Amino acid sequence: MIDYHGQRVLVTGGGSGIGKALAEALAARGAHVLVADVNAAGADSVAASIKGEAIACDLADAAAPGRLIEAASRGGPLSLLCSNAGIGRNKRVLKETDEETARVFTVNFSAGVRLAQAYAASLGEGARGRIMFTASENSLSIPAAVKGRGLGAYAASKHALLAAAEWLRDEADALGVHVLLPGAVYTPLISRSLPDPAQAPPGLGLIMPERCAELALRGMDLGLFYIPTHAHIASDMRARSDGVMAALLALGLI
Numbered sequence: 061m062i063d064y065h066g067q068r069v070l071v072t073g074g075g076s077g078i079g080k081a082l083a084e085a086l087a088a089r090g091a092h093v094l095v096a097d098v099n100a101a102g103a104d105s106v107a108a109s110i111k112g113e114a115i116a117c118d119l120a121d122a123a124a125p126g127r128l129i130e131a132a133s134r135g136g137p138l139s140l141l142c143s144n145a146g147i148g149r150n151k152r153v154l155k156e157t158d159e160e161t162a163r164v165f166t167v168n169f170s171a172g173v174r175l176a177q178a179y180a181a182s183l184g185e186g187a188r189g190r191i192m193f194t195a196s197e198n199s200l201s202i203p204a205a206v207k208g209r210g211l212g213a214y215a216a217s218k219h220a221l222l223a224a225a226e227w228l229r230d231e232a233d234a235l236g237v238h239v240l241l242p243g244a245v246y247t248p249l250i251s252r253s254l255p256d257p258a259q260a261p262p263g264l265g266l267i268m269p270e271r272c273a274e275l276a277l278r279g280m281d282l283g284l285f286y287i288p289t290h291a292h293i294a295s296d297m298r299a300r301s302d303g304v305m306a307a308l309l310a311l312g313l314i
Contacts, residue, residue: 061281064139065090070132072119072175073145075102077247078194078240078276081269082142084110085277094132097145119145119167125174133182137189140280141179143172144194144240146218148249153212161213168217173224176235183234190236192280195222197243197288201296205244205263229285238280243290245272265290 069086073079075097083093087110097103100116107114113135117128132138146168151160172193183189197203198215199222222239229237244250244264246257260266272289279287288294308314 061089062277063090066092067139068092068094068132068136069140069142070094070096070128070138071142071144072096072117072128072171073194074142075099075106077249078242078245078269078272079142079144080106081273082144082276083107083112085270085273086140086142087112089277091140092135094138096128096132119171119175120163122166122170122174125171126178129175129178129182137182137184137187138179139190141175141189141191142194143175143191145171146194147214149214150210151213152210155210156213164213165217165220168214169220169224172221176228176232180232180235188234188236190238190280191228192238192240192276192287193221193225194240194242195219195225197241197290197293197296199239199241200293201300203243203292203296205261205265205292226285236283238276238285238287240272240276240279241286241288241293242272243267243288243293245269245289265292 064086069091071079071083071093074083074095083095083106087093093110093112094115095103095107095112096115096117098118103114103116115131117124147164149164176191179189196218198211199218225237225239244266246266246268254260257266275289276287
């Protein structure tokens with residue numbers, strides 16, 4: 061189990077949902093947590109409850125990731141960055157607009173890459189850091205439980221983030237890299253349309269943010285790159301691999 065006592069960690073999107081649960085779980089392990097969120101009141105509330113620090117930050121601003129890492133590092137180097145902030149999107153691909161899609165990619169993909177760049181640059185000579193990106197089960201497939209819900213742009217942005225993280229793992233010797241792959245988690249994105257989590261369809265496999273954070277920290281303890289939260293993620297991925305295999309056979313390549 062990783063000992064976080066005396067370590068400074070930064071959690072983006074820490075004012076609610078998975079980010080809040082991560083901040084609380086890390087604080088419970090002794091970390092000094094910096095809680096960043098576009099919702100300043102949410103960040104303040106979480107930070108006060110865990111004796112951390114709050115930083116208001118809108119990652120839709122291309123310059124914000126660099127400023128955030130600079131501000132968070134003033135009190136000392138960061139041992140862990142949880143790049144968790146993201147925005148949801150429900151709209152069919154054929155109805156998307158460039159402006160809407162660009163905002164989704166700016167927050168869900170580009171901000172994570174910019175945070176990683178700024179974080180790596182902030183590390184001293186010979187120092188190592190650790191980063192965990194929050195991607196999604198939608199990075200890997202179209203989960204059966206959400207088909208038809210118009211998640212194309214959201215899924216594409218999270219798929220891009222996963223690919224970038226895989227390349228970052230290959231390139232950045234000074235960074236330990238992890239990717240959290242949550243299935244359905246009861247966050248504000250879901251609670252707006254489902255006020256009572258007990259009414260969630262069984263096939264959704266809904267879990268609470270605290271369980272997601274528990275799995276995230278356990279995955280980092282184990283040194284895992286991929287940190288899934290639901291068993292059905294593997295079976296949902298099978299359609300893609302089976303389709304590629306069928307195509308190889310049809311083309312006579314195997």
